Amino acid sequence: MKPSITLKVISGLYSGVTTVELDNLAAETAATMTTKHPDYAVLAARIAVSNLHKETKKTFSDVMEDLYKMVDKVTGKLSPMISDYHYDIIKRNAERLNSSIIYDRDFNYNYFGFKVHCLTERLTAVLEYLGLQIIYMTLERSYLLRIDGEVVERPQHMLMRVAVGIHGEDIDSAIETYNLLSERYFTHASPTLFGAATPKPQMSSCFLLTMKDDSIEGIYDTLKQCALISKSAGGIGLNVHCIRATGSYIAGTNGTSNGIVPMLRVYNNTARYVDQGGNKVRYICFGRDKVKKVLQSKEKVRRPWTRWMEQAQDMTCGRRHGTSSESGLYIKGF
Structure with missing residues (x-):
């Protein structure tokens, strides 16, 4: 890290501060320096992804099980985020799906330190032209599924969920689609990314x-x-x-x-x-x-x-x- 990033993080220290908070501060600080050099966006993304990996389960099928068994904390009733049909497919093919995921690909995402709700289409086009491609904060804010407000999915979990949501029982095609999505040959529209394999998978844009x-x-x-x-x-x-x-x-x-x-x-x-x-x-x-x-x-x-x-x-x-x-x-x- 550059001294300025280190000093900024040190200045944020206080009694009881968590490593998650320090990681977030380091990522945000690095992201604000992207205008000085684009590699700061890479550094920010790697810190943010590493932080997410520490806070989430690794195994895809375990995460899907947690989402399937999610309970509404207000009513105490089951409120599954994964459909019965897709959960059954994931459960039966857990070993193969789990072993197909390459989590290091999460580190290929870029990060840009601004509020997502201020993003305009024109700015998005400029960022994509500059090679920023997928903004990590957008993933975290809008697409990765949550339980009680906390993100439980990793980007690779989301992509495998989308692949299974589209192909269902056709596991070969699901894994092929996962790899194409994961290696960024193409991406699906927003409704597909957060709707696939859920109980109400509205995937039209x-x-x-x-x-x-x-x-x-x-x-x-x-x-x-x-x-x-x-x-x-x-x-x-x-x-x-x-x-x-x-x-x-x-x-x-x-x-x-x-x-x-x-x-x-x-x-x-x-x-x-x-x-x-x-x-x-x-x-x-x-x-x-x-x-x-x-x-x-x-x-x-x-x-x-x-x-x-x-x-x-x-x-x-x-x-x-x-x-x-x-x-x-x-x-x-x-």
Whole structure:
């Protein structure tokens, strides 16, 4: 370690400090120095992974058993995180699956010391371009399964769980897929990573919807659909072309429409409330008569609404099908 890292860790010493806390401090300190040299990200990841390995069980089948036998500490009832079907497969093939896992591959992940909820797609693309590939903190925060809030999976456990979740009884294919995932030839989408082999394995990434109707019934029926998708961590694309613009006449009540912005606040608050999988991207699509209202809108208490939403996704505008027509404008970020 560089003296600056060592001194920082020493300054964090206090009576009763645990080795886990010291490891976390060392990893975070190294990660903040990544801008000086990219190898600090490697060092940070190795410290973090070593720390995780000390705090988790090594054997894949043992970890899956703990997840299968998980008990809700509030109700005292069984609340398994692994399905009966997949647990039975893992139990019957435990020796082969356990021996196929190569834990040293966990040390191939990189670490970047910033809060995951501040990560934008654009920044992710830059980091991937620079070779940071998979961010360890993202794995720890969003994908590795927990018991009572504590991470019990290692990255290699997660990848084997995903492989078994996809292939089931076909153990040869499961091991082949594990190795391809583990050696980073490809990766699966977020819902697959944290949903595979669980009792409710919703593994689809994106859902495209059209507003059912420009009415209270249509708006709230669609909102329910979005909430159910968000519950299972699906990404949402919503076409709201049919919603009338601000000031439009409403024949049924002899009133005028409040426009799209108040409706989007309802959708945003629902997405924030029903947010099982963490950060998710959403798209909205509408005509030019509504674009300015959205771009100019403000949230009274906090930042401009065009920074939307707490999910920290950057908002960008584009044109549908690459045309010059403004009728196809869309906004990404909801």
